[in-house]
Amino acid sequence: MSTAIWKALAEAAPLLSVDLDGVLAHLTEVSLAVVNSHFGTDFTSDQIRHYWLSEAIGVEPAAYLDTWFKSGSHYADLPADPVGVAVVRQAKREGREVWIASDRPADALPFSAQWLRRHGVPYDRLLMRPGIKDEIAKSERHVVFLDDDPFKAQDLIGPTTELVLIRRPWTNIAERDGLRIVDTWGQVCDALGVGYPSLSDLVNTRID
Ligand SMILES: [Mg+2]
Numbered sequence: 751m752s753t754a755i756w757k758a759l760a761e762a763a764p765l766l767s768v769d770l771d772g773v774l775a776h777l778t779e780v781s782l783a784v785v786n787s788h789f790g791t792d793f794t795s796d797q798i799r800h801y802w803l804s805e806a807i808g809v810e811p812a813a814y815l816d817t818w819f820k821s822g823s824h825y826a827d828l829p830a831d832p833v834g835v836a837v838v839r840q841a842k843r844e845g846r847e848v849w850i851a852s853d854r855p856a857d858a859l860p861f862s863a864q865w866l867r868r869h870g871v872p873y874d875r876l877l878m879r880p881g882i883k884d885e886i887a888k889s890e891r892h893v894v895f896l897d898d899d900p901f902k903a904q905d906l907i908g909p910t911t912e913l914v915l916i917r918r919p920w921t922n923i924a925e926r927d928g929l930r931i932v933d934t935w936g937q938v939c940d941a942l943g944v945g946y947p948s949l950s951d952l953v954n955t956r957i958d
Pocket residue numbers: 769770771772773897898899
């Protein structure tokens with residue numbers, strides 16, 4: 751197909767709004783290590799049965815983490831999911847518009863931009879503040895959100911918006927119109943309408 755046709759197809763495809771924590775970055779695992787180190791607990795991510803950590807690990811450790819979440823700089827140093835990164839690269843290669851949107855505090859933006867650069871994640875816009883995804887959902891654009899928060903199904907799905915939800919131990923909802931629940935990056939690609947990243951793309955991902 752000609753470049754013009756590819757461009758037209760890409761323009762017709764929905765905007766992809768990709769979450770960071772629990773999707774491209776392993777925040778839960780690092781958070782639990784921080785809590786375990788401070789409180790002498792032994793939480794692991796497969797024990798976490800509620801998206802909100804105050805419900806899952808107790809109020810005091812969750813409050814300790816809340817302060818840690820607000821500090822900003824640790825977002826620059828989270829481990830990345832290399833396949834997730836490769837999927838975003840593939841989407842951009844296919845001409846898709848990709849926004850990275852996160853409920854992290856706005857102060858975390860420069861550290862997040864540093865992280866995205868370090869891991870070679872391409873994107874068109876980086877948007878960061880609590881509630882930003884709701885604003886995107888109200889824009890009346892055709893958007894597919896990729897997220898790990900089941901509560902986003904209440905907030906983000908609408909006439910022009912869909913949610914692809916990565917299943918985690920805390921996922922407690924079922925698929926319905928506008929909501930696809932996925933277990934593998936291959937299913938993410940299928941749900942987003944993006945081709946699979948090549949092996950050469952995966953092996954050229956930074957070792958972290
Ligand atoms: Mg998340």
